[in-house]
Amino acid sequence: xxxxxxxxxxxxxxxxxxxxxxxxxxxxxxxxxxxxxxxxxxxxxxxxxxxxxxxxxxxxxxxxxxxxxxxxxxxxxxxxxxxxxxxxxxxxxxxxxxxxxxxxxxxxxxxxxxxxxxxxxx
Numbered sequence: 499x500x501x502x503x504x505x506x507x508x509x510x511x512x513x514x515x516x517x518x519x520x521x522x523x524x525x526x527x528x529x530x531x532x533x534x535x536x537x538x539x540x541x542x543x544x545x546x547x548x549x550x551x552x553x554x555x556x557x558x559x560x561x562x563x564x565x566x567x568x569x570x571x572x573x574x575x576x577x578x579x580x581x582x583x584x585x586x587x588x589x590x591x592x593x594x595x596x597x598x599x600x601x602x603x604x605x606x607x608x609x610x611x612x613x614x615x616x617x618x619x620x
Contacts, residue, residue: 499511499514499540499541507542507546508546508547508549508550508553509550509553511536511540511542511546511547511550512550512553512554512557514540515530515536515550515551515554515559515560516554516559516578516582518530519559519570519574519575519578520575520578520579522575524570525570526570526571526572526573526574526575527569527570527572528569528570529566529567529568529569530560530567530568530569530570532567532568533547533548533551533568534547551568557577557581558571558574558577559571559574559577559578560574
Protein backbone atom coordinates (compact mmCIF):
# COMPACT_ATOMS: atom_id res chain seq x y z
CA UNK A 499 0.00 0.00 0.00
CA UNK A 500 1.32 3.43 -0.91
CA UNK A 501 0.81 5.93 1.87
CA UNK A 502 0.52 9.67 1.29
CA UNK A 503 1.79 12.49 3.48
CA UNK A 504 -1.52 14.33 3.73
CA UNK A 505 -3.22 12.00 6.23
CA UNK A 506 -2.09 9.95 9.24
CA UNK A 507 -1.14 6.38 8.32
CA UNK A 508 -3.60 4.85 10.78
CA UNK A 509 -6.44 6.76 9.07
CA UNK A 510 -5.26 5.57 5.66
CA UNK A 511 -5.31 2.01 6.98
CA UNK A 512 -8.81 2.61 8.36
CA UNK A 513 -9.86 3.79 4.87
CA UNK A 514 -8.33 0.63 3.41
CA UNK A 515 -10.38 -1.51 5.79
CA UNK A 516 -13.51 0.49 4.98
CA UNK A 517 -12.86 0.02 1.25
CA UNK A 518 -12.67 -3.76 1.76
CA UNK A 519 -15.96 -3.68 3.67
CA UNK A 520 -17.73 -1.48 1.11
CA UNK A 521 -16.51 -3.68 -1.75
CA UNK A 522 -17.86 -6.71 0.17
CA UNK A 523 -14.42 -8.34 0.28
CA UNK A 524 -14.96 -8.49 4.05
CA UNK A 525 -18.61 -9.15 4.84
CA UNK A 526 -20.75 -8.42 7.91
CA UNK A 527 -19.95 -10.58 10.95
CA UNK A 528 -16.95 -12.00 9.06
CA UNK A 529 -13.51 -12.16 10.65
CA UNK A 530 -10.98 -9.68 9.28
CA UNK A 531 -7.18 -10.08 9.32
CA UNK A 532 -5.55 -9.91 12.73
CA UNK A 533 -3.49 -6.88 13.68
CA UNK A 534 -0.28 -8.76 12.91
CA UNK A 535 -1.56 -10.18 9.61
CA UNK A 536 -2.64 -6.77 8.34
CA UNK A 537 0.61 -5.19 9.54
CA UNK A 538 2.58 -7.73 7.51
CA UNK A 539 0.31 -7.29 4.47
CA UNK A 540 0.66 -3.49 4.55
CA UNK A 541 4.27 -3.46 5.77
CA UNK A 542 3.56 -1.25 8.78
CA UNK A 543 4.09 -1.46 12.52
CA UNK A 544 1.43 -3.58 14.31
CA UNK A 545 0.86 -0.66 16.70
CA UNK A 546 -0.31 1.44 13.75
CA UNK A 547 -2.81 -1.22 12.70
CA UNK A 548 -3.95 -1.52 16.31
CA UNK A 549 -4.61 2.21 16.37
CA UNK A 550 -6.64 1.86 13.15
CA UNK A 551 -8.68 -0.99 14.60
CA UNK A 552 -9.36 0.98 17.78
CA UNK A 553 -10.50 3.93 15.67
CA UNK A 554 -12.79 1.67 13.62
CA UNK A 555 -14.22 0.13 16.78
CA UNK A 556 -15.05 3.60 18.08
CA UNK A 557 -16.78 4.29 14.75
CA UNK A 558 -18.75 1.01 15.18
CA UNK A 559 -17.40 -0.40 11.93
CA UNK A 560 -15.67 -3.42 13.47
CA UNK A 561 -15.96 -5.23 16.78
CA UNK A 562 -13.87 -7.71 18.70
CA UNK A 563 -14.71 -11.13 20.06
CA UNK A 564 -12.43 -11.88 22.96
CA UNK A 565 -9.84 -14.45 21.96
CA UNK A 566 -11.18 -14.72 18.41
CA UNK A 567 -10.21 -11.45 16.72
CA UNK A 568 -11.90 -8.62 14.89
CA UNK A 569 -15.13 -8.84 12.89
CA UNK A 570 -17.12 -6.56 10.58
CA UNK A 571 -20.03 -4.92 12.38
CA UNK A 572 -23.57 -5.51 11.06
CA UNK A 573 -24.58 -2.64 8.74
CA UNK A 574 -20.98 -1.42 8.61
CA UNK A 575 -21.08 -0.88 4.83
CA UNK A 576 -24.18 1.32 5.12
CA UNK A 577 -22.57 3.34 7.91
CA UNK A 578 -19.37 3.80 5.92
CA UNK A 579 -21.35 4.92 2.87
CA UNK A 580 -23.31 7.45 4.91
CA UNK A 581 -20.18 8.87 6.57
CA UNK A 582 -18.24 9.05 3.30
CA UNK A 583 -21.12 10.74 1.47
CA UNK A 584 -21.43 13.32 4.25
CA UNK A 585 -17.69 13.99 4.16
CA UNK A 586 -17.69 14.28 0.37
CA UNK A 587 -20.58 16.74 0.36
CA UNK A 588 -19.23 18.89 3.18
CA UNK A 589 -15.49 18.82 2.37
CA UNK A 590 -14.73 17.72 -1.19
CA UNK A 591 -17.57 19.34 -3.13
CA UNK A 592 -16.91 22.90 -1.88
CA UNK A 593 -13.33 22.57 -3.15
CA UNK A 594 -14.61 21.27 -6.48
CA UNK A 595 -17.08 24.16 -6.78
CA UNK A 596 -14.31 26.66 -6.10
CA UNK A 597 -12.10 25.16 -8.83
CA UNK A 598 -15.02 25.04 -11.24
CA UNK A 599 -15.65 28.72 -10.64
CA UNK A 600 -11.97 29.64 -11.07
CA UNK A 601 -11.70 27.62 -14.28
CA UNK A 602 -15.09 28.71 -15.61
CA UNK A 603 -16.38 25.14 -15.88
CA UNK A 604 -20.14 24.81 -16.25
CA UNK A 605 -22.12 22.16 -14.37
CA UNK A 606 -23.24 20.77 -17.73
CA UNK A 607 -19.59 20.14 -18.65
CA UNK A 608 -19.17 18.22 -15.44
CA UNK A 609 -22.33 16.21 -16.10
CA UNK A 610 -21.12 15.27 -19.58
CA UNK A 611 -17.76 14.16 -18.22
CA UNK A 612 -19.42 12.14 -15.47
CA UNK A 613 -21.72 10.37 -17.94
CA UNK A 614 -18.70 9.47 -20.09
CA UNK A 615 -16.90 8.13 -17.02
CA UNK A 616 -19.90 5.94 -16.08
CA UNK A 617 -20.25 4.62 -19.64
CA UNK A 618 -16.55 3.67 -19.71
CA UNK A 619 -16.89 1.73 -16.44
CA UNK A 620 -19.81 -0.26 -17.83
